[in-house]
Amino acid sequence: MRDQQPQQTPDEQLDHISQTVRAELKARFDNIEAQGRATLSPSEAEKQLQDLKDLRTKSLGKKSEFANLKKSIGRLPAEGRADFGQRIQQTEGVLVQGFDDEEDYRKRLIETSRSERESIDVTMPGRRPRPGHLHPVTLMRERIEDIFVSLGYAVEDDREIETDFYNFDALNISEGHPARDPQDTFYTTDGFALRSQTSTVQIHAMQRRGAPVRMIAPGRVFRRDTPDPTHNPMFFQVEGLCVDRGITMAHLKGTLAEFVHRLFGPETRTRFRPSYFPFTEPSAEVDYSCFNCGGSGCRICKGSGWIELGGSGMVHPNVLRAANVNPEEFTGFAFGLGIDRTCARIYQLDDIRLLFENDVRFLEQFR
Amino acid sequence: MLISYNWQRELTATKLDPQEVRERLTNVGLAVDAVEERDGDHVLDVEVPSNRGDCLSHIGIARELAVIEKSTVHSPKPKVENPEGKISDLARVEIRDPDLCPRYAARVIRGVKIAPSPEWLVKLLEVLGQRPINNVADITNYVLHEFGQPLHAFDLAKLGESRIVIRRAAKGETIKTLDGVERKLEREMLVIADATRPVAVAGVMGGEESEISSTTQDVLIESAYFNPASVRRTAKLLGLHTEASHRFERGVDPEGVLRAQERCVALICEIAGGVATADVLDVYPAALPAKSVELRPERVEAITGLQVPRAEVLRILTALGFEVREDNPARLIFTIPSWRHDVAIEEDLVEEVARHTGYDQIKTALPPASLAGEYHSSERRKRALRQAMSGRGFDEAISLSFTELTEDFDLIAEFAGRGRESAVTLTNPIIEESSRMRQTLLPGLLNSIRHNLNHGVRDVCLFETGRVFVVSEPGQLPLEREAFALAATGGAMAADRAQAERELDFFDLKGAIESAVAAMNLPPLDFKIAAVKHLRPGQSAAISIEGARVGSIGCLTESLAGAYKFRQPIFVAEVDLTALLEIKELPALYSPLPRFPAIVRDVSLLLDRKVTVAELLAFTLNLKIENLVATRFVGSYEGEGIPEGKRSVTLRLEYRASDRTLRDEEVDRMHIAVVSALKIEFMAEIR
Structure with a gap:
């Protein structure tokens, strides 16, 4: 403890302490200002922080003159004691604020510097395994299934190797019809056929469920086509069937129109052209307006504005009978569309053989 | 089929222009692929459906057009001028196989003058893409395009005994057809013969020897109705597709036979001269009934x-x-x-x-809602499987269902023990070496891996789901099962990074298949070392679920890898997906959360490297120590500091009581008991 000037009043003492501390703080501040704040290095700032801390202890700490002065308040005459108390508190506030400011400034500087040192390149790739990809045929099949399930259809499946009954007879494909020719349909040595259309599932489904029935059957089918850019001897189809009382071609048109709206967008139009299939009567070929040009004609639709979706029609009464459904009571429509072909159109594949080569560089392009 | 617009205008006086005709015909089911302007005319390429043989002619198309336009068809009313003589004096016709030839009509014209056709006819045929030959042949073709009835002209002098016999070909008979090709005939083919030999393949093509030539004087005009299936078969067997066979196959008009012939004969008389017989030899033993x-x-x-x-x-x-x-x-x-x-x-x-x-007049409406939509019962789990696999970095493959015959692979358990003869074989494969239906998905995946390696992609992870097949009892349909297979090779690739951090191994593939099974919410798979034909001994395992074997996993054998020219290890697995889908899903059941903390102790055991982790885990479980609630695998190490034939396995044992916090001394006592049991059982040292 230093000697005090006994003649000084407490007010004078307070002024003196306050001036001294401020002068010391200012000296340090001026020092920084002189050098330019920007040049203060983090290690220098650390040193100054320690220095500030020491100075704070010395000036305001328990053993400081200031602390003594505070303790002396109790000994002052009652009159004026409160005023002095207030003054001393005020002075203390100002001085503490001065220390805080100087310290904060240096702390911020140190923190900024550390953040910079520890900063990362956020553009480097995230850590994750390479994602795998579903096959485009699967992606398309899932989209089609989702649409029809939401329209109240059940998804069905059945055998890929079939008897003549399911592959031909029940579908009203007569003996001697060209489709039965070994030129077009694969046969096993036991005389069974690789199903040449998923329409086979119509019969199974009607036998299992009876009428009314609404179902789609996506699946593999086989035809003896020599592989070329637009043919594979194996491909994927979706068969659709809706049998109920009072079903008409208007329902067929409405259902497929709704389907293409959901698959290609609400602006898509459909066109139905009379056609011929043994298992439907009347039959219709279904086209939809080109998703690329909207119908004005482009490379994808070969200038016609229309793209073929598939075949359709009202289920032939012989087909209903083959599945024990009474054609006088029930009518129905059926349709079949190519999944691979739709893929080929949408993704603009120029060679559908790519679908079954499983080239990773090809598969990676779909999601 | 090509249609002349000008000719249509003559027949129907159509008011539509060619583009309108195109549109209107398309709308009634006769799609017009193209309209082409040709020599002052427009040619429409009409796609006639296979059941509409009646539209394979200008009159047939005109009939449709007239209905569209509410007009009428002005079809020609042919009449032969100044006929003379009886045909029975000049020729004889005999149908020996009326099932294949229900009707045959012959008429003779004497004294024709073979010459080039007049200009209008030449031009018309050229517009329709047909090469003009001579007046008689061209007129038969003209009438074919007009009525859709194929006609044939024979040189009467070349017909032995002036006879026409319609019969099946005899064994060993041959004919040189108009295209100059010598053709072998078969018993089931119908021919037109003279007294001794075939002079035409019925409904398909005439013979060269009886062809009209510049010296021909008398011609016999054939107009007939042949059995469509028979003509189709014959044309296919001979690989000979002609304008005539195309129409006969689809069925011509049996009642139009005479009219077309009359038209043809009248035109020949008019253009090439000659005198037609007054009558026709019309053999029609049983008129086809009107239905x-x-x-x-x-x-x-x-x-x-x-x-x-x-x-x-x-x-x-x-x-x-x-x-x-x-x-x-x-x-x-x-x-x-x-x-x-x-x-x-x-x-x-x-x-x-x-x-x-x-x-287009039919309204569009959705059927009234009546039934609830539903996915296939297995679809939810199959989607989970696919998502799990793609999440693990596997790309989905789809391979052809046909393969070459191979016995290099062990099949899924359901097909096990079946040999070479169990493969479903195709009688008529399209790719010669791929004549079998696949019994396993693995060869398809390995071919795909090879394809990728050949294209410079060395890190490949593929999976596939699909049917596999084996023959069943004689006369029964083959068995079909769904299989799920995986193949992986190269590095463990991370997204957006050029280089893999490490190479894939057995456990990557095992992890992938376990993820798939977990995603399907099935009980865990069990792996046991096992010999598998296509897998490297020591790195091959049998996969089971709930005690039933369902597949295999491991590293492809050196010899198979060599056969595929692989120079890096390939890991493959295949399981019977049908069997997995038959297993009940695990129900999720809540068990109360532990109220007291667990205390864990690790132990590292040095033991024979043949001792499996599964054995260790099962052993501690079987000790049935009440408060030992779990034993988990931490790691395995062999190499530096570990003697040959040994390895070090570290396990973490977790102790917990349900009613209090265990004290260290209690845990120590239990742990020592477990460790000494392990030591004795597995002759292990503690490291």
Whole structure:
């Protein structure tokens, strides 16, 4: 403890302490200002922080003159004691604020510097395994299934190797019809056929469920086509069937129109052209307006504005009978569309053989 | 089929321009692929459906156009001028196989002068893409395009004994057809023969020897109706597809045989001169009966939703040639025209009415909601499987279902023990070496891996789901099962990084298949070391679930890898997906959360490297120590500091009581007991 000037009043003492501390703080501040704040290095700032801390202890700490002065308040005459108390508190506030400011400034500087040192390149790739990809045929099949399930259809499946009954007879494909020719349909040595259309599932489904029935059957089918850019001897189809009382071609048109709206967008139009299939009567070929040009004609639709979706029609009464459904009571429509072909159109594949080569560089392009 | 617009205009006086004709024909089911301007005419390329043989002619198309335009067809009314003589004095016709040739008509013209055709005919045939030959041949072709009836002209002098015999070919017979090719005939083929030898393949092509030549004087004109299936078979067997066979296969008009012949003969007399016989040798042993079909008018709306007035129904059908046989309020009965082989039932008439009313007139409506949609019962789990696999970096493959015969692979358990003869074999493969239906998905995946490696992609992870097949009992359909297979090779690739951090190994593939099974919410798979034909010994395992074997996993053998020219290890697995899908999903059941903390202790055991982790885990579980709640695998180490034939396995044991916090001394006591049991059981040292 230093000697005090006994003649000084407490007010004078307070002024003196306050001036001294401020002068010391200012000296340090001026020092920084002189050098330019920007040049203060983090290690220098650390040193100054320690220095500030020491100075704070010395000036305001328990053993400081200031602390003594505070303790002396109790000994002052009652009159004026409160005023002095207030003054001393005020002075203390100002001085503490001065220390805080100087310290904060240096702390911020140190923190900024550390953040910079520890900063990362956020553009480097995230850590994750390479994602795998579903096959485009699967992606398309899932989209089609989702649409029809939401329209109240059940998804069905059945055998890929079939008897003549399911592959031909029940579908009203007569003996001697060209489709039965070994030129077009694969046969096993036991005389069974690789199903040449998923329409086979119509019969199974009607036998299992009876009428009314609404179902789609996506699946593999086989035809003896020599592989070329637009043919594979194996491909994927979706068969659709809706049998109920009072079903008409208007329902067929409405259902497929709704389907293409959901698959290609609400602006898509459909066109139905009379056609011929043994298992439907009347039959219709279904086209939809080109998703690329909207119908004005482009490379994808070969200038016609229309793209073929598939075949359709009202289920032939012989087909209903083959599945024990009474054609006088029930009518129905059926349709079949190519999944691979739709893929080929949408993704603009120029060679559908790519679908079954499983080239990773090809598969990676779909999601 | 090519159609001349100008000719259509002559036949129907159409008011439509070629583009309008194109559109309107397309709308009634005769799609016109293209319209091309050619030599002052427009040629329409019409795609005629296979059941509409009657439209393979200008008159046939004109009939449709007339219905569209509510006009009439001005078809020619041929009449031969100044005929003379009886044909029976000049030729004889005999049908030996009336099942294959229901009708055959012959007529002779004497004294024709073979010459080039007049200019109008040459031009017309050229517009239709046909090369002109001589006046007689060109006229037969002209009538073919006009009526759709193929005709043939023989040089009468070249027919032995002036006889026509329609019969099946005899064994060993041959004929040199008009295209100059010597053809072997078979017993099932129908031929036109003279007294001794075939002179034409019936309905397909004539023979060279009886062909019309510049010296021909008398011609015999054939007009016939041949059995469509027979002509199709013959044409296919000979690989000979002609304008004639195309029409006979689809069925010509048996009642139009004479009219077309009359037209042809009249034109020949007019253009090439000569005198026709006054009569025709028309052999038609059993006239094909006219069929009729009923239409209940309300069925049109019931099937199509179209409301067509009765008068319009009648107009359309009669204009198409259907004759009303009975007309009462409840039903109409029509006689089917002889050229419409495609019409047999009520729905066929409904289609006629609908297509001529216009499919575009049919409203669109969704069927009233009645049934709930549902996915296939296995689809939810299959989607989970696919998502899990793609999440693990596997790309989905789809391979052809046909493969070459291979015995290099062990099959899924359901097919196990079946040999080479169990493969389903195709009688008529399209790719010669791929004549079997696949019994395993693995060769397909390995081919795909090879394809990728050959294209410079060395890090490949593929999976596939699909059917596999084996033969069943004789006469029974083959067995079909769904399989799930994986193949992986190269590095463990991370997204957006050029280089893998490490190479894939067995445990990557095992992890992938375990993820798939977990995603399907099935009990865990069990792996046991096992010998598998296509897998490297020591790195191959049998996969089981709930005690039943379902597949295998491991590293491809050196010899198979060599056969595929792989120079890096390939890991493959295949399981019976059908079997997995038959297993009940694990129900999720809540068990109360532990209230007291667990205390864990690790132990590292040095033991024989043949001791498996599964054995260690099972052993501690079987000790049945009440408060040992779990034993988990931490790691395995062999290499530096570990003696040959040994390895170090570290396990973490977790102790917990359900009613209090265990004290260290209690845990120590239990742990020492577990560790000494492990030591004794597995002759292990503690590291």
